[in-house]
Amino acid sequence: ELKVEQNPLFLSMQEGKNYTIYCNYSTTSDRLYWYRQDPGKSLESLFVLLSNGAVKQEGRLMASLDTKARLSTLHITAAVHDLSATYFCAVDIPGTYKYIFGTGTRLKVLA
Amino acid sequence: GAVVSQHPSRVICKSGTSVKIECRSLDFQATTMFWYRQFPKQSLMLMATSNEGSKATYEQGVEKDKFLINHASLTLSTLTVTSAHPEDSSFYICSARDPIGGYTFGSGTRLTVV
Numbered sequence: 001e002l003k004v005e006q007n008p009l010f011l012s013m014q015e016g017k018n019y020t021i022y023c024n025y026s027t028t029s030d031r032l033y034w035y036r037q038d039p040g041k042s043l044e045s046l047f048v049l050l051s052n053g054a055v056k057q058e059g060r061l062m063a064s065l066d067t068k069a070r071l072s073t074l075h076i077t078a079a080v081h082d083l084s085a086t087y088f089c090a091v092d093i094p095g096t097y098k099y100i101f102g103t104g105t106r107l108k109v110l111a
Numbered sequence: 112g113a114v115v116s117q118h119p120s121r122v123i124c125k126s127g128t129s130v131k132i133e134c135r136s137l138d139f140q141a142t143t144m145f146w147y148r149q150f151p152k153q154s155l156m157l158m159a160t161s162n163e164g165s166k167a168t169y170e171q172g173v174e175k176d177k178f179l180i181n182h183a184s185l186t187l188s189t190l191t192v193t194s195a196h197p198e199d200s201s202f203y204i205c206s207a208r209d210p211i212g213g214y215t216f217g218s219g220t221r222l223t224v225v
Contacts, residue, residue: 033214042117042204042219043155088154097143097208101155 002027002093004102012108016078021105023072023089032072033090033099034063043088046074079109113139113209117217124195124224132190132220134205140185141207145214146178149202161188195224 003026013019023032031050035043047056049065049072056063060083062075072089089102114137124130134144142163147155159180160168167180177199179191188207192199205217 040221043216045213045216048213098145098157098160099214100157101147104154106152 002029002091002100004089004091004100006087006089006102006105008105009103010106010108012110013076013079014110015080018078019076021074021076021087021107023074023102025070025072025089025091025102028067028070028094029091030094031092031099032065034072034074035088035090037086037088037104046087076107079107081109081111083107084109113207113211113213113215115141115205115207115215115217117205117220119220120218121221122223124222126196126224127194129191129193130195130222132192132203132205132222134188134190134207134217136186136207136209136215139207139210141188141209142185144182144188144205144207146180146188146190147204147206149204149219151202155204158190192222195222197224200224 005024007022033048034046037043047063052067054065060077065072086104086106088104090099092099116135118133144161146158148158149155157170158173161180161182163182163185169175182188200223202219202221204219206214209215
C-alpha cells in the first residue's frame, strides 16, 4: 500500500522566515505533485515534478524531488501572510492513473 | 488551460434523500475522472475512479451502492449519494486527467445532510 506522509502536519511561522515541508512516500512513483488548498476551497496546482533531481520555483515557493530517497520538499522563502494555507503533496500509483494525497501541512504565517 | 466544472458547490439535503453531484470537463475529453472525499482538517481520500463507458472502480471500504458513479460521456461524471445520512456530510471533489497527463480539480461540493 502506497503511503504518503508529510511533515510537519502543522506549521506556524513568522513572516520573513524560511521553512521546509517534507513529503515522504513509500514506493516508487513517476510523478509528484504539490497543491495548495485554502479553507473551504478546492485544490490549486503548484508544481509537478517529473524526474529525480527536478527543482521548480514559483515566487517564494520551491519544490524538489529525490526519487531515490522517495522524498520531496517544498521550501518557503521569506514567508508572507498570503502563503497561509494547507499544502498537500500527491504521488501517482505506478501502473494506474490514480494518485494518493499526503497528510497535508497546515501553514499559518504570522504577521 | 484545462477546466473542470463541479456542481453544485453547496447542497443541504434531508436524511434519507439522494443527492447528485456533477463533474464536467469543459474544454477537453476526460476518459478518467476521480472522486475524492475530504473531512474537515483532513486529507483527500480517493473514493473511486470513474471510467467513461464502463463501471467505476471503487476504493476499499467505499460502498458502491451508496455512492453511485456514472460516466456516460467523455465530459461528464456524476456522483449520486443515495439515502444520505449525516455521516455522509463532507466536501466532495472531482478531478480529471487532462490531455497533458496532469490532473485538474473541480471546485468541490460541500454536502450537508440534516
